[in-house]
Amino acid sequence: MVPEAPSTRALKGPGRLRSSSGVGWDGDDMGRAVMAYSGSDNSKGTQTMAASNDLHGQMPLMRILGFGGLVPFYALSIAVLFSQDANLRNLAFVGLSVYAVAILAFLGAVHWGFAMTAPDLSADLRKKLLVFGVLPALVGCSLFFLPGGYRLLGLALAYGAVFVFDSTHYQSLGLPQDWLRLRSQLTTGAVLALVGPGSLAIA
Known part of the structure; x- marks a missing residue:
């Protein structure tokens, strides 16, 4: 039995x-x-x-705001490249550096928002987002103390690094392909605005 x-x-x-x-x-x-x-x-x-x-559904507004955010990049970059006034060039160079650091810090802070609100994330990914979220601000502030053009070129590399991180994890965060495409366009625009004055300052 x-x-x-x-x-x-x-x-x-x-x-x-x-x-x-x-x-x-x-x-x-x-x-x-x-x-x-x-x-x-x-x-x-x-x-x-x-x-x-x-x-x-919010992508049209995001495009307007995102491309609008490139306007200061190019206004300051053009002033650095073409202004005949040395004082204005120096002021524009500092302004471009400050704005680039501010936007870089913003891009990092977005990852804290993802970590706190995105559903179905693993604990490891949440930790990674929280840690990575503070790095752009720290890197940007450190690069600000580099001399002249090296500062802007370093910031351009930092923008590229943030984009690589985002392109690696955007699917895990449930973000649409349109978001990544917009990020690519905005990153390219910011990098080009930084590389021109940065290269000129080093030459």
Whole structure:
């Protein structure tokens, strides 16, 4: 005679079990439990998809704001490259450096927002986002003390590094392809605005 498992024992009636705590489960109960469990996973996926769709709907505004943010880059860069006034060139160079550091810090801070609000992230990825989020500000402030053109070229490299990080993780964050395309365009624009004056200052 085979001994009965200690956790459950059969009850009268097909397909019905009783747990060791005395709670009865039939096939319908178990089916509902499985559906509830799988439904929680589906709800997370639905939330991720809804967030991605909402962000996709905000892309026109993001493009306006993003490309608008390039205006100071190019206004200051043009002043450095073409102004005949030495004082204005120096002022524009400092202004370009300060603005580039500020935007670099902003790009890092965005990752804290991702870490705190994006659903379904692993603990390791959240930690990575939090740590990476402070690095651009620290790097930017450090680069600010480099002499002349090396400062701007270093900032250009930092912008590229942030983009590489974002392009590696954007799918895990549930971000749409349009977001990455916009990031690519804005990063390219900022880098070009920094490389010109930076190269001229070194030459």
